[in-house]
Amino acid sequence: MELQFLGGASEVGSLGLVVRDEGRTLLFDYGITPTDPPAYPRPPPTNVDAAFLSHAHLDHSGMTPILSRLPKGRLVATPVTLAVAGVLTRDALKIARLNGYLSPFESQDIRALEARTTAAEAGSSFRHRGIEVDLTLAGHIPGATMFRYRGSKDLLFTGDVQTRATRLVPAAEGLECDVIVIESTYAGRDHPDRRTTEAEFLAKIEETLERGGKAIVPAFAVGRAQEVLLTLASSGFTTYLDGMARQVNEIYASAPQYLADAKRFRRALEGVTVVEHPSDRKKALREADVIVTTGGMLDGGPVLYYIGEVYRDPRWSILLTGFQVDGSNGRQLLDQGTLTVDEVTIRPECEVRKFDFSAHAGHSDLVALVRASRAKTAVLMHGDDRTPLKEALDGEVEVVVPENGQAFSV
Numbered sequence: 001m002e003l004q005f006l007g008g009a010s011e012v013g014s015l016g017l018v019v020r021d022e023g024r025t026l027l028f029d030y031g032i033t034p035t036d037p038p039a040y041p042r043p044p045p046t047n048v049d050a051a052f053l054s055h056a057h058l059d060h061s062g063m064t065p066i067l068s069r070l071p072k073g074r075l076v077a078t079p080v081t082l083a084v085a086g087v088l089t090r091d092a093l094k095i096a097r098l099n100g101y102l103s104p105f106e107s108q109d110i111r112a113l114e115a116r117t118t119a120a121e122a123g124s125s126f127r128h129r130g131i132e133v134d135l136t137l138a139g140h141i142p143g144a145t146m147f148r149y150r151g152s153k154d155l156l157f158t159g160d161v162q163t164r165a166t167r168l169v170p171a172a173e174g175l176e177c178d179v180i181v182i183e184s185t186y187a188g189r190d191h192p193d194r195r196t197t198e199a200e201f202l203a204k205i206e207e208t209l210e211r212g213g214k215a216i217v218p219a220f221a222v223g224r225a226q227e228v229l230l231t232l233a234s235s236g237f238t239t240y241l242d243g244m245a246r247q248v249n250e251i252y253a254s255a256p257q258y259l260a261d262a263k264r265f266r267r268a269l270e271g272v273t274v275v276e277h278p279s280d281r282k283k284a285l286r287e288a289d290v291i292v293t294t295g296g297m298l299d300g301g302p303v304l305y306y307i308g309e310v311y312r313d314p315r316w317s318i319l320l321t322g323f324q325v326d327g328s329n330g331r332q333l334l335d336q337g338t339l340t341v342d343e344v345t346i347r348p349e350c351e352v353r354k355f356d357f358s359a360h361a362g363h364s365d366l367v368a369l370v371r372a373s374r375a376k377t378a379v380l381m382h383g384d385d386r387t388p389l390k391e392a393l394d395g396e397v398e399v400v401v402p403e404n405g406q407a408f409s410v
């Protein structure tokens with residue numbers, strides 16, 4: 001069995017894994033790095049028999065529309081993943097046009113791809129022309145799955161994985177395999193206890209309100225915004241929601257089987273005031289205690305409007321809830337205390353804090369997942385620094401730390 005990463009082996013972004021086995025060519029995920037401008041993976045092989053999408057985040061899905069130009073092959077994912085990926089790839093195209101850079105695909109590619117998708121639920125198996133792939137829950141975000149390809153060896157591709165239940169999604173379910181291809185986002189780092197993080201987050205909002213400010217909570221539209229809304233649900237704070245998360249909420253609400261608690265999710269949404277039009281944003285600034293809004297890394301979206309209105313007011317807080325990739329505005333705010341908006345750099349006087357609401361397994365949980373899989377080989381991907389995970393697993397399993405473009409056998 002031969003593996004080759006088109007991207008995403010040694011970085012968090014642009015993931016794509018080609019698996020060649022028994023005369024077949026499979027592709028697992030095909031994403032971009034959603035920086036400004038984005039970075040892209042290598043082109044796909046022309047003979048892909050089937051492609052599998054683990055979840056909708058753009059670093060896994062953002063390049064899938066160009067698969068519609070290949071002569072054959074379908075894209076397999078859960079219905080939730082396919083629906084949300086459609087929303088995100090259309091948005092990525094819009095952002096490319098707004099920012100004046102070329103998109104590698106057009107809207108007709110997104111439509112053409114939708115005609116070539118096969119929806120499969122977690123817990124089922126995809127079988128087509130001798131290809132057999134099992135889908136199993138990955139935790140992470142609603143609809144996310146891992147894939148176990150049953151070929152000359154059993155290969156488990158984790159996508160992004162979270163082995164602990166969160167307020168939004170149930171935990172990943174482990175599977176046995178011969179080869180595990182595992183994400184390494186948090187190699188070497190464990191997360192703080194989630195309940196402690198939630199308590200600190202709510203306390204910081206309370207403190208902000210007591211000094212006469214309000215909290216702006218930048219959150220990724222897909223997964224993080226919903227986790228934050230569930231955390232805020234019984235707080236009593238007046239919560240406003242702005243940005244693309246609204247559309248995603250509707251898709252999630254229609255897929256209760258992928259939620260930890262569908263009833264609680266619907267109730268949490270009912271308690272939130274949605275900003276329907278840009279003209280409602282002034283009202284949000286006036287009336288909200290908390291504004292949950294995109295983009296999660298401050299590189300665009302309504303969050304920049306809100307920060308632009310209040311950044312001189314030290315009573316307000318900006319409470320980051322997600323991973324801030326190098327080169328993002330959020331990273332710049334944390335490291336240098338500044339933000340660059342339309343080529344103008346500002347220095348917000350608001351309090352800035354970051355809270356770990358990660359949807360990824362921490363280091364110890366990644367190690368446990370590899371052990372539970374009883375794999376003989378672990379291929380580490382999707383990490384800026386995979387060394388700590390390699391060191392933890394060396395001696396127990398054969399560990400492969402591939403580079404992008406390098407073909408290797410397992």
Ligand SMILES: [Zn+2]
Nearest residue numbers: 055057140160
């Ligand atoms: Zn993800």
